[in-house]
Every structure is written in structure tokens, then in C-alpha cells.
Amino acid sequence: MGGSEGALRLFATVVLALAVNAVLDIAFDLPVLARWAVAVAVVLLVGLLIGAVRRRALAEGPDPDHS
Numbered sequence: 809m810g811g812s813e814g815a816l817r818l819f820a821t822v823v824l825a826l827a828v829n830a831v832l833d834i835a836f837d838l839p840v841l842a843r844w845a846v847a848v849a850v851v852l853l854v855g856l857l858i859g860a861v862r863r864r865a866l867a868e869g870p871d872p873d874h875s
Contacts, residue, residue, distance in 0.1 A: 825847045
């Protein structure tokens with residue numbers, strides 16, 4: 809893990825939250841607090857899914873067919 813991976817992950821999280829918030833702002837007439845709550849929930853869910861996929865890939869080990 810490089811030192812810049814954490815900064816890159818934080819930047820991607822912020823961009824994803826802003827994008828979800830913008831879509832919710834355009835698509836629905838929700839209060840600001842509700843939009844941000846949904847945006848943060850989506851970001852947390854995506855983060856959990858990426859972490860689960862990464863842990864599963866590391867647990868399975870390298871692909872023996874991959875050269």
C-alpha cells in the first residue's frame with residue numbers, strides 16, 4: 809500500500825458523495841440533510857463492497873492460470 813492510496817481513496821469518496829448528492833438534487837426534491845444522508849450511505853456501501861471484494865481476492869490468493 810502506497811502512501812498516496814489513502815489520499816486517492818479519500819478524494820474518490822468525496823467525488824462520489826458529491827456526484828450522488830448532485831443526482832439526488834436534480835432528480836428529487838429532498839431536503840439537504842436527506843440528500844447528504846443518502847449520499848453518505850451510498851459512499852459507505854460502495855466502500856464496504858470494494859473492501860469485501862478486495863478481502864475475498866486476497867484470501868483466494870493469486871490466480872494459478874495467470875502468468
